[in-house]
Amino acid sequence: MTSKIPPSFFVLLPSSLVTDASDLRQKTLKIGSIGRVLAMFRVGKVCIYYDDDSHLKNQASEVEVISTLLRYMETPQYLRKLLFPRTKELRYAGLLPPLRTPHHPLADEKTSPGDYREAVVVDAGKRGSLLELGIRERGFTSEKLNVGERVTVRLGKSLGEGKRAIERVHRSEVGEYWGYEVLRAKTLAEALKVLKADYIIGTSRYGKNLYEAVQAIRSSNPRSVAV
Template sequence: MAQKHLSIFIPASIIAETKDLRIRTYKVGLIGRSAAIYKADRIVVYSDDSTKEEVKFISDVLTYMNTPQYLRKKVFPLTRELKNVGILPPLRTPHHPTGELSLGDYRQGLTIKRTKKGTMVDIGAERLALCKEKLSVNKILSFKVEKIAKDNILIVPDIPEFYWGYKTISTYKNIYQSIRMLDPKPDLVIGTSRYAEPITSVLDEVKERLKGSKHTAILFGGPYSGLHDLISDQKEREVIDLEVNTVPSQGTKTVRTEEAVISTLSVFNLLSNAD
């Protein structure tokens, strides 16, 4: 079965409601955790009248979360923006291993230096591993463990077929432009809105569209502007294939974006796996 892909679009304005860095970090952490639970491959952070600093903050926190613990200190300098990352929930995905290294394991590794034999890579083991290929230095890549000996660990570049975390894309563009520039292009774009048809009334159509989609993109609005405000031009709205309300009969006046993400992804996960 061909692997299906899922991208979610998040507005940078989700953190505009507060200046508190701890709360901002926590809100972004909820989105990263939700994306990992429901196997989103990409998180696209778009600008909806937000600042470049807000876009970058969200992107940096999401990228930090997705980076294996054993590489974080080497990749991320301690900055004011990342001082609260200790409150982030762990992803506990396959690329964040907690056990001993075993033959056949997949690991993400940071390329440290090139030698005559190849490239030395930090994969979170007691010593650096050797990849016999000449690779660019200071890059995080994925590898498979081919040999574990007393004097060396041999690895080869490889990406597993199972879920391997998400990629964060910060576009600094509006949502319409962000959709158009996504590569590979989604073949099904779903908008979420409280003004749309309740998903319960279009379940069969949603299930059928999901079944035929290889790359689904789900769009979320922000605390100040919903999708109808962000994509108001009729021609631009044609980029959306389907629009649904995934929290019908909500008990609160508003549903925050981070709440909408986990609610929506939960619904679509059930529909994607239904017979």
Template sequence: MTVSVLVPSSLSREAEDKREATRKLGYVARAATVYRVDRLIVYPDRDGETGRFDGGFVSTVLRYAATPPYLRNEVWGKRDELEYAGILPPLRAASQTGSESNGSGSLRQGIVTEVGPDQRVRVNCGLQHPIALNVPPSMEVAEGERVTIRISSRRPVRAKLEDRPLPGLSIERTDLSAALGREDAGVRIAASRFGEQLTVGRLGTLAGQIDRDGLTVAFGAPERGLPDILGIEASAVADTRGVDGNGDDGVEPTADPGFDLWLNTVPNQGSEVVRTEEALFATLAPLSLRE
């Protein structure tokens, strides 16, 4: 099961300065990590960007936040976008542990520091010193490349390179329609206060579908929700029936990029505005429940 979260490039549009913009993005990355999101995707909303904190800034800060602390200096160095990276909340992502008898151990990211002869490389993976590893026949690696390491023992060190995607939260940039069109998108939800209110009964139906197919959920920006971003009238999403197909009303197909359901996960909200980082916690918490 794959879980993807989509946020707009205008995510930090209301931030007064770079420090506040960085803090906000840190909480977005934190929410994604807490609920084991696989992909955090930044989709373009150029009409909503303020110019100072555009999609490049947003994705850079999120990528930095998702980089393991032991690799950050080597991967990023000093960049203007990361001036206030020190205030980012630590993600403290749980180790990914294998259960196979021939491949047990925890997965972590490493960076290749040296490529030697005979398919041997040295890798910095957060241990006391870089370690020398054999490169599997199926892989080709270059100096500076980030790789996946499976560590089965620390004393003595026993580890190996694995030809698989990097563990942990992945940060991407792509169009909203392309993200929703992926084969592993699962149940595609638009989080909006104009959508169908989430109830206990509705959650019971969704939990089974998400557990089987996975989940992609999209969010809007401050003072610019998904209807505004997509140019859809709020009234057009109010009667959307969603994945069970029980209703005929809803968003016109030409305007909707491919959602199965418009969902309000904060019914009867007490504040006029729910911030995006707050909406992530409020939405991912119930949608992570299982039957």
């Protein structure tokens, strides 16, 4: 008997998410807590959409703060300096809690052949590409990649001269929770189209009680659920 594959879990967040916070420091703390929850529940995608809130003066700025901090949290620490320039949104990034997810290994973790790591391309030419792996060796592949691109790789054997053979893979091949992807949308309707979830759970006085709908959701065996 084969076990059912659990559905992918998506979350939609409005641009008004942290409007109740008095300043950037408080917003950072609140978003940090949200990022931890996203990782705890193994959310695969989070989409931030522009909210119809008359009290929100600058939606673009709010979306930028939320998305930047969530992406920063999801990125392994050894890659952050390569991917994030200093910006005002990251002023209090030091207050963000660590996720401690499988793709955020400690210095002595996931360093053997066959292990997976996140990497960033630091150099590329005719002979191939060099990648930062967060270990003593740089990753090398004969595939020409784009400098600055973040990729998931499988570690191979050591090549000597400070290089390690790597193979680029899709994160779905890893077999364990590998972080969340941050998306943006102009409206809630657009966000739902972007996520393409089989089941959507929202709040409305016209909707069914969630507990009444649980059985129907389970029996349909959805591949993805958006909340």
